[in-house]
Amino acid sequence: MGEAAARGRKSIGAKRNPESADAIIEAAEGVLREAGYAGFSIEAVARRARAGKPTIYRWWPSKAALLIEVYQRQKRVETPDTGNIEDDLAGFLKNLFAHWRDTPSGNIFRSLIAEAQSDGTAAAALAEYSKGRRGHTGRMIERAKARGEVAADVDAGIVADLIASYAWRHLLTDRLDEDDAMIRAAVRYVVRGIAPTP
The missing domain is CATH 1.10.10.60 (Homeodomain-like)
Structure with missing residues (x-):
């Protein structure tokens, strides 16, 4: 041959x-x-x-990799660009919660998180996916920096992690029906902090 x-x-x-x-x-x-x-x-x-x-x-290469591709194919979550960081983040969370609640995607992602706790390949696939999502959410923060709404030295990735943590907690505790006022309060705490104003 x-x-x-x-x-x-x-x-x-x-x-x-x-x-x-x-x-x-x-x-x-x-x-x-x-x-x-x-x-x-x-x-x-x-x-x-x-x-x-x-x-x-x-x-x-793994069941988790296939599940993540299924999840990504189903995911249609608009990332608002309103010109205001609080409106952008609150709108993004509302869209994400609605997507997780109203489509099979919430169950798929919840299952992936669960599997990642005991399966190294699932954990690696989820970490790789999350890294991309962190960058995507971080772009909202970078846009706000360019508008002067966010301090130049703020790490957009950390803010993205805080927003993701809030979202994942709601997904994992089946609290995707959070009302607008509570979502906006959480976003306000992230954006403005929790120290009393002088």
């Missing part, structure tokens, strides 16, 4: 086929919808998608 033929054989199936990948993600969504997280497995997804488990594991 020539060198080119050997190289060609090694790469068969390595490149992700968009149609097959879509079929696998749709199958994963179907399994989650019908069997919930407890019934979710790569085997069940493979059966439903009529795909081989090795193909799924080649493109998603």
Whole structure:
């Protein structure tokens, strides 16, 4: 066998086929919808998608990686740009809570967090996803810095973590129906601090 033929054989199936990948993600969504997280497995997804488990594991190295892609595909959360940091953050949290509450995404993400407590691959996948989300939320803070609403030396990543912590706590304690006044109070405490005004 020539060198080119050997190289060609090694790469068969390595490149992700968009149609097959879509079929696998749709199958994963179907399994989650019908069997919930407890019934979710790569085997069940493979059966439903009529795909081989090795193909799924080649493109998603763990169950958590596949779940995160399903979650990202479903996630449609608007990040407001109102010109005011408190309105932006409160609007973002309201949109996020509504998305988690009104779609299967909240259950998927809650399950991922739970799995990450005992599964190293799930923890790594969640950490990688969270890093990207931290940067995304941090951009709201950077925009506010450019407008002069936030001090130049504030670490946008830490503020993003505070907002994420508030959101995750509400997700994990099933308190996604928080009213606007409470969300705005939490945002105000983050943005303005809790020390008494002089």
